[in-house]
Amino acid sequence: MSSDVSYTTEDIAKLLQISKLTVYDLIKKGELPSYRVGKQMRVDPADLEAYKKRAKGTQIQDRHGQSEAPIRSAAPSLNNGLRPIVITGQDLSLDILAKHLEKSNAGIRPLRSFVGSLDSLISMYRGESDIVSTHLLDGDTGEYNLPYIKKLLVGSSYMVVNLLIRNAGFYVQKGNPLSIKGWSDLSISGLRISNREKGSGARVLLDEQLRLHGIKASQLAGYALEQSNHLGVASQVASGLADVGVGIEKAASIVGNVEFLPLIEERYDLVVLKTESNQTWITSLLHILRSDEFRNELGSISGYDLSRMGEILLET
Numbered sequence: 001m002s003s004d005v006s007y008t009t010e011d012i013a014k015l016l017q018i019s020k021l022t023v024y025d026l027i028k029k030g031e032l033p034s035y036r037v038g039k040q041m042r043v044d045p046a047d048l049e050a051y052k053k054r055a056k057g058t059q060i061q062d063r064h065g066q067s068e069a070p071i072r073s074a075a076p077s078l079n080n081g082l083r084p085i086v087i088t089g090q091d092l093s094l095d096i097l098a099k100h101l102e103k104s105n106a107g108i109r110p111l112r113s114f115v116g117s118l119d120s121l122i123s124m125y126r127g128e129s130d131i132v133s134t135h136l137l138d139g140d141t142g143e144y145n146l147p148y149i150k151k152l153l154v155g156s157s158y159m160v161v162n163l164l165i166r167n168a169g170f171y172v173q174k175g176n177p178l179s180i181k182g183w184s185d186l187s188i189s190g191l192r193i194s195n196r197e198k199g200s201g202a203r204v205l206l207d208e209q210l211r212l213h214g215i216k217a218s219q220l221a222g223y224a225l226e227q228s229n230h231l232g233v234a235s236q237v238a239s240g241l242a243d244v245g246v247g248i249e250k251a252a253s254i255v256g257n258v259e260f261l262p263l264i265e266e267r268y269d270l271v272v273l274k275t276e277s278n279q280t281w282i283t284s285l286l287h288i289l290r291s292d293e294f295r296n297e298l299g300s301i302s303g304y305d306l307s308r309m310g311e312i313l314l315e316t
Contacts, residue, residue: 006042015048021086024113025128026051028084041111082109085281088120089113089133090229091268092250093164093298097131100288105281114229116200117145121152124271130278131285133163135201135266139208144267146314157274159282160314161289162267164298165305168205169263171237171245171252176259178243183209183263186220186244194236194245197226201266202233206246234258250303265305269313286310 007015009023012032016023024041026032031054033047085108087098098110113120113129120132138147149160171194172180178188186193186209196202210217217223222242227233230251236242238258252260272282288294289310298304 006037006044007048009041009043012043012048016052021088021113021115021119021123021126021128024084024086024111025126027111028086028128028130036109083107084109084111085131086111086113086123086129087131087133088115088123088129089117090115091133091164092301093268093304094133096294096297097163097285097288100294101281101284104284104288108281116197116203118148118199118201118204121148121271122199124273125152125156130272132271133268134271135168135268137201137205137208137264137266139212145269145271149271149314153271153273157316158314159272159274159312159316161270161272161286162308162311162313163270163289164268164309165265165307166268166303167249167260167262167264168202168247168266169249170261171234171247171258172261173237173240173243174257174259176261180244180261183213184215186210186213187215189219191220192241192243193220193222194233194242195220195223195226196230196233196246197228202230202246202248205264205266231255248303250301253302267308274315286312 009020012023013020023032027034027041032043032051034041034043036042085101087094087110095112098112101108102110113123115123117134117136120129120134123129124132134145134148136145136148138144141147146160149158170180172178178185178191180188195206207217227236230247231254233245233247234251234255237245238255249260249262252258272278272285274282295306295309298306298309
């Protein structure tokens, strides 16, 4: 196989029929050697084959022709002494945070996993991620994130710290031809919606509002058709394929030809597990969130309320 061929984490997930978060977990543990190209992690075919043979318990030879015993445990040296830190979520602020963390901590390698809020918390419970972002509304209490975190991370020692606050609401077509104003208007007969995937914060927000307003999901045409990000939802509305979608303000400004109707301020929080091995970079994380440099960089991006950034909301 040509030496210039390599696999992305998505490729590996498909080939091994596992989740991308499991691939990141293998990289974190050092069981799957990897390297970074831009923001993407890559794996060489030879390293993938070596991992598969080790997983099967087959004796293999290393690149120098020496016999290598089958292994199933972590091999820290495979990451050149750098500890991978998996950061989940899709907001641009997380890419900036990863850059600052890498700059401030010579011993870590930030990895980005673009998954939704609920899947992020589940991945943390399974030990597959280190910093998870979440914006999940509990409709009964009106509280963001904490009710879900407390239920999912039972028995864990963790910290919840705010990253930012941003507006969430509706994307509607230019001129708002259906005069949509609020959640109750989702009951309009024949309304076509562009929806997000299960587990995402926007999907939870929609489902909670449908429940609170007594609207059946089956009433909404397109409810079962899922987009993987806010831009996809906004684009569906802008192109006329949907009448409404739920998302954040920033995507509307990027897509254009769509109007944004703010309906709720959502709190976008970070969750980290408090372990002895994490303590060094947790201290660095808090320092970054409270630094003028990081605040100024995020402040240059419209749509972010940074008034509570770095505030610890819950610590167990």
